[in-house]
Amino acid sequence: MSVELQGVTVRYGPRAALQDVHLCVQAGRVLGIVGANGSGKSSLVKAVAGLVPSEGRIRVCGHAAGRCKIGYMPQDLQAPMALTVLEVVLLGRLGQLRLRVQPDDLDAVRQVLQRLGLEVLAGRYLNELSGGQRQMAFLAQALVSEPAVLLLDEPISALDICHQLEVLEVVRAMTIERQLCTLIVLHDLNATARFADDVALLRDGRLLAWGAPEQVLTVDNVAAGFDTRAEVLACDDGTRVLVSRQSLRGWVKR
């Protein structure tokens, strides 16, 4: 199983948001997608989900985009608020649901709620939750569908550092256990370096770099991708941490 993009372009009207992107994600691996605001990250993920038309070739588990079982968590989380967390997560089983909710559907929901530490919220209404709790409920919805491909668009943007770590650990563990192809959009470059097997760096819709985190998240690529001067610091345990030092854009006053 794999997700393959060959020469993929996404246009909104005459403007290309993504241009001629070539990528591949194998089963059991996490691809971190990074890039500046507006660089085309969400457009890439939506193209794989079959939610926006694209040119070029996208193969998802051997099929055209949109024809394989996909768990998708969008960046903008809009939902009918008169639903409980359990109901929202159950909606992730829509593909499997029959006229009556079966025990295995409820089991799957309970398991994913437990995995994310959300059991205590199961009966709570979405509009009574914090932004981070709501974000975790939607992550649970994406995971419960038992997808072959997991597409997560900024799934930790509202989470505290502890929940960020836990969520990324769960995503990585489930990717390996279930041999998923996981594409995850993140703004945190250090979290990406730590949790992704491969990283794709986009700039103005083009793929600037793709490969192992230490090859992609270099000082030069960060400058080219984000107009930011960064520094790499070595930690005691051998890991590297990127620290942004200075915007390289002229309009920032000092």
Ligand SMILES: Nc1ncnc2c1ncn2[C@@H]1O[C@H](COP(=O)(O)OP(=O)(O)OP(=O)(O)O)[C@@H](O)[C@H]1O
């Ligand atoms: N529905 C749309 N109609 C027209 N233009 C769009 C639409 N969606 C996105 N765009 C444009 O396409 C480009 C890429 O947008 P996209 O949302 O893919 O970027 P992104 O990298 O996910 O950004 P961010 O980090 O801010 O979420 C941007 O210039 C954006 O303005």
